[in-house]
Amino acid sequence: MYAVCLRYARSSSDAADILQEGFVKVFTKLDQFQFQGSFEGWVRRIMINTALRTYQRQRFEYETSGYEHLPEAPVEPDALASLSEAELLRLISRLPDGYRMVFNMVAIEGYSHAEVADMLGIQESTSRSQLTKARRWLCEQLETLNQIAPQRT
Amino acid sequence: MERPNNIDDLMRQRLRRAEVPPPAFVWPNVEAALRKRKRRFLIWLFFGGFAVATLAVGLWWVYQSATEPEAFQPVAHGTPPDTAPLASPNPNETIGTNSTNLNEPAQKLPNATVSTATAIKTPKGGVRAGASDDLLETAVFEQSAPQNSSANNAANLEIQLGQPPADIASGEPDATTADASTTSVQAGTTSMSFGMTALALNLPIPLALPVRTNPIMQSVLLPPAKAKRATKKCYDFHANPKAWLVDAYVGPSWAAKHLATRDTEQQDYLAERERTERRDFGLNAGLRASYLFGGNFLLRTGLNLDHFEEQFEHIDPNFIQYDIRITQKFINGQWVSVTDTLGILYGTNYLKSYNRFTLLDIPLQVALELRSGATGVSLNLGGSVNVLFEKRGSMLHPDGFPVSFTPGSGQQEVFRSSLGMSLMGSIQWFYHIGPRTRVFAEPYYRHILDPVTRPELPYEQSYGIAGLRLGLTRIFD
Numbered sequence: 001m002y003a004v005c006l007r008y009a010r011s012s013s014d015a016a017d018i019l020q021e022g023f024v025k026v027f028t029k030l031d032q033f034q035f036q037g038s039f040e041g042w043v044r045r046i047m048i049n050t051a052l053r054t055y056q057r058q059r060f061e062y063e064t065s066g067y068e069h070l071p072e073a074p075v076e077p078d079a080l081a082s083l084s085e086a087e088l089l090r091l092i093s094r095l096p097d098g099y100r101m102v103f104n105m106v107a108i109e110g111y112s113h114a115e116v117a118d119m120l121g122i123q124e125s126t127s128r129s130q131l132t133k134a135r136r137w138l139c140e141q142l143e144t145l146n147q148i149a150p151q152r153t
Numbered sequence: 154m155e156r157p158n159n160i161d162d163l164m165r166q167r168l169r170r171a172e173v174p175p176p177a178f179v180w181p182n183v184e185a186a187l188r189k190r191k192r193r194f195l196i197w198l199f200f201g202g203f204a205v206a207t208l209a210v211g212l213w214w215v216y217q218s219a220t221e222p223e224a225f226q227p228v229a230h231g232t233p234p235d236t237a238p239l240a241s242p243n244p245n246e247t248i249g250t251n252s253t254n255l256n257e258p259a260q261k262l263p264n265a266t267v268s269t270a271t272a273i274k275t276p277k278g279g280v281r282a283g284a285s286d287d288l289l290e291t292a293v294f295e296q297s298a299p300q301n302s303s304a305n306n307a308a309n310l311e312i313q314l315g316q317p318p319a320d321i322a323s324g325e326p327d328a329t330t331a332d333a334s335t336t337s338v339q340a341g342t343t344s345m346s347f348g349m350t351a352l353a354l355n356l357p358i359p360l361a362l363p364v365r366t367n368p369i370m371q372s373v374l375l376p377p378a379k380a381k382r383a384t385k386k387c388y389d390f391h392a393n394p395k396a397w398l399v400d401a402y403v404g405p406s407w408a409a410k411h412l413a414t415r416d417t418e419q420q421d422y423l424a425e426r427e428r429t430e431r432r433d434f435g436l437n438a439g440l441r442a443s444y445l446f447g448g449n450f451l452l453r454t455g456l457n458l459d460h461f462e463e464q465f466e467h468i469d470p471n472f473i474q475y476d477i478r479i480t481q482k483f484i485n486g487q488w489v490s491v492t493d494t495l496g497i498l499y500g501t502n503y504l505k506s507y508n509r510f511t512l513l514d515i516p517l518q519v520a521l522e523l524r525s526g527a528t529g530v531s532l533n534l535g536g537s538v539n540v541l542f543e544k545r546g547s548m549l550h551p552d553g554f555p556v557s558f559t560p561g562s563g564q565q566e567v568f569r570s571s572l573g574m575s576l577m578g579s580i581q582w583f584y585h586i587g588p589r590t591r592v593f594a595e596p597y598y599r600h601i602l603d604p605v606t607r608p609e610l611p612y613e614q615s616y617g618i619a620g621l622r623l624g625l626t627r628i629f630d
Contacts, residue, residue: 002175007168013468016176016503023183028190085171088164107161108168135160142160 001047006089007104008051010097018054022047048109052119055097083145091141099134106131177498178472182505189507200403200460203438207401211625214590387527387585388628394448399441400455402595402624406435408461408510409619414612422551423612429549433507435461437597437620443520451520456513457537459599459618463508465547467555472502504555508546514539516577527585537599539572567614568605575599583626591626 002019009015025046033042083091092100101120105111106127111119113127120127390396410432412423441455476495481488518535545559548567556564579597586592597620604613 002179003168003171003173006173012176013501013503016179016501019175020179020182020186020503023179024186024190027183027187085167086173088167089171089173092164092168108165110165138160138164 001043003085003089004044004047005051007092007108008048008101009054010093014054018047018051021054022050025050048105049119052101055101083142091138091145094141095134095137098130099137102127102130103134103138107135176501176503178502182503186505193507200436200438204403207403207625210401211590211592214625214627215587217589387524388588390445390448390524393630394445396445397629398443398445398451399627399629400443400593400624401440402593402622403438404436404621404623406437406459406461406618406620408432408435408459408463409617410463411615411617412612413615416611419551419612422549425553426549429465429467430508431464431466433462433464435459435618435620437618437622439516439622441516445522449522449524451518451522451531451533453518453520453533453535454516457516459512459514459620461510461618463510463546465504465506465508465549465555467502467504467547467549469502469504469554472499474498474502504547506547506555508548508558509544511541511543512539512572513541514575518577518579520581529583531581531583533577533579533581533595533597535577537575537577539575539601542568542570542572542605544568567607567610569603569607572601572605573603575601579622581622589628591628593622593624593626595622595624596620597622 001022002015005015005018005022006012009018022043026043029046033039092103095103102116105116105119106113113124113131116122116127117124388396410430412426414420414423437457437459439455439457441453441457443451443453445451475497478493478495480491480493482491483489514537516535516537518533520531520533522531523529547555547557548565550556550565558565558567560566560570577597577599579595581593581595583591583593598617600617601615604615606612606614
């Protein structure tokens with residue numbers, strides 16, 4: 001679960017906060033688990049909701065809404081293979097809050113834009129825009145890292 | 154659904170099931186947070202119970218106000234009660250009687266006469282005096298021989314429906330025996346019936362007893378609708394310039410902390426304290442008794458509780474904790490202490506605590522109360538003496554690590570045991586919801602005169618507390 005928190009948090013200390021708060025909720029609301037679906041999924045959902053609430057106030061403060069069609073360049077699988085999971089998590093944590101939330105929820109957790117819009121209290125178009133920007137930003141970062149990597153070796 | 158993108162797939166494959174062990178400090182913190190939640194729940198339960206009890210007492214007051222007689226009202230036309238002139242005999246003056254018994258001789262009413270009260274029957278069965286409210290207000294009981302105790306006993310008067318009437322007859326002011334011949338009873342439209350089964354009148358009757366304080370006159374002369382309207386009126390502070398007011402209140406508060414030092418070496422420490430401590434929830438509650446004198450001045454005292462919390466957060470990036478076990482072993486004929494290292498925790502330590510401060514004070518305030526109808530304001534100024542200062546929590550030590558300041562923890566004694574004097578000021582807005590009951594809202598500010606920290610420390614920590622009191626006032630004679 002710490003990895004989940006790391007994906008949603010800006011920093012490892014924020015992730016520890018979210019994990020701690022999330023587990024406090026898990027233990028205090030344990031009686032509300034209705035054995036429908038996996039327990040891990042239930043805990044994961046609590047962690048995600050806790051993370052969302054942590055950044056809810058400032059998340060979209062400076063981010064404009066509206067769908068922006070940006071070209072999406074494909075990413076070579078090798079571009080990620082050279083990076084460890086810790087490096088990937090660090091990369092995601094550097095995304096702006098809004099990009100990070102939407103990218104995690106849509107790309108990794110598999111939520112639809114409608115669900116994301118509902119959970120974050122934003123418009124669907126904003127969610128799509130954030131995701132597109134997040135992908136583009138990640139691609140640029142991966143490209144930069146891949147250019148640096150051969151020089152390091 | 155979003156069109157899949159290969160960076161999504163690649164990231165999902167790598168991160169969806171990634172496992173990263175959490176920092177070691179998380180689990181003890183979760184455990185501590187769960188314990189704190191229980192404690193906070195108990196605190197809320199206590200203050201919630203207090204608020205409910207206050208509300209219940211308030212509702213009881215309101216209920217009592219609605220069922221008890223109106224407060225003292227002065228005799229109308231500016232006639233002071235003790236100077237009310239004796240009424241002259243008037244053959245047309247009438248006081249109630251059962252119309253079926255008009256021809257019966259009136260019972261004796263020793264020592265008591267009633268004048269200027271002309272009774273008429275009202276549509277609702279109640280009886281009002283005279284043709285106007287003015288007459289109602291001027292109904293005056295007179296007593297011609299209050300010293301006669303035997304006559305007082307004899308004056309216990311019972312009036313029963315269907316029984317021969319007990320006429321409260323008018324006559325000569327000094328008459329000790331009043332009979333029907335001295336009483337002119339107007340039958341017909343001005344006859345009255347008593348809407349009650351029994352009345353008891355105990356003498357001595359005051360020289361001029363106001364209508365509203367007399368149960369007989371109230372039952373006889375006040376129509377029900379009038380009585381109901383009257384309960385909505387305010388307490389008459391002009392007629393009764395000395396009274397006791399009891400307040401119960403509760404409300405939110407905000408504590409403003411001020412850290413100061415003249416030692417330049419302490420500046421960084423205080424800046425770090427400001428960074429790691431944050432204001433949190435606060436409330437105030439209390440019971441207060443006020444003595445009204447001079448019509449508009451109050452002297453207030455009671456018990457006031459101020460409770461506020463602060464969050465303390467500290468992150469130690471170079472945290473190391475050794476878990477060791479010391480055992481005594483018998484080796485080569487002697488006991489030896491053996492130390493085993495069970496584990497070493499290191500990494501970033503995160504500590505968060507809710508620091509709690511509770512102040513119990515005895516306030517002493519002088520207030521000026523300005524009224525206008527059912528509402529008004531009072532300006533309160535004075536001081537308070539602290540009788541209890543409870544503090545629990547953690548703070549940053551000057552050397553950069555967190556320490557507990559809870560008394561008895563043995564770590565750091567920072568705060569004084571008692572806070573001494575505070576200056577308090579408040580403005581209360583009140584509204585009468587009944588003749589003896591008010592609701593009020595009272596913003597207040599108190600400044601604790603001395604720093605809360607011990608005098609030997611190189612820095613001073615001071616507080617000012619602002620808040621809002623919401624409560625109920627009950628007025629007693």
